[in-house]
Amino acid sequence: LDLLLLNSSPPDGTELRIANALLHSELNKKQPLLLPAKRYTKRITYALETAQSENALLRKRLVDAELLLQARKQRKxxxxxxxxxxxxxxxxxxxxxxxxxxxxxxxxxPNKNAKQRAKDILFEEVEKEALETISSDSDSDCI
Known part of the structure; x- marks a missing residue:
């Protein structure tokens, strides 16, 4: 029983099947389990619990994402x-x-063009006032 395959994420399917078949044959024997088989069963159950918890989290995220997409698609x-x-x-x-x-x-x-026109008119008025003040200042400097 190769314990290294349990460390890979996800474990290789064919190697995992072969190791599980070997474990099943050890379990079917009338003799007590050998130490490698005991270690393998502990690690495989831990790996299964980890995979199940990851699957539960992924399913929850998938449901949340699907609900969000459905809410976006619905017209109100x-x-x-x-x-x-x-x-x-x-x-x-x-x-x-x-x-x-x-x-x-x-x-x-909202009418975007009307807002833009109002901004343009305001900008032109400010620009005219600035030019008038500059020209009046330059006239007084000459005298």
């Missing part, structure tokens, strides 16, 4: 939610619902 507002229970999309009622959802979405979005 918009046309898809408004039209969720409707099956016929060619009626006037459905068209009105879709238009209303689009209007609500457009109203909630």
């Amino acid at each position: 507002k918009g046309k898809r939610i408004a039209l969720k229970s409707k099956f016929v999309f060619s009626t006037q009622e459905v068209l009105e619902i879709a238009k209303q959802a689009e209007l609500e979405a457009a109203q909630k979005k």
Whole structure:
């Protein structure tokens, strides 16, 4: 029984199977277990416990990641939610619902261009004031 294969993570599958088969044959004998077999059983049970705890942690992380992805995929507002229970999309009622959802979405979005224009106008005013103060200072220096 090779104890070195238990130190590798993960242990090689075929070598582990061969060592386990040898252990099973030792267990089936009527004689008491030899010292290498006893050591092997202690280490293999420890390795199994370690692997089980790692698997439990990985399963928990996987479930958490899947829940996070599902939460990201779910829509909470918009046309898809408004039209969720409707099956016929060619009626006037459905068209009105879709238009209303689009209007609500457009109203909630901030107008980035208006904000940028306001910043540009403010910057131009400050720039003009700075130029005026510089030119008035230079005029008074000449006199």
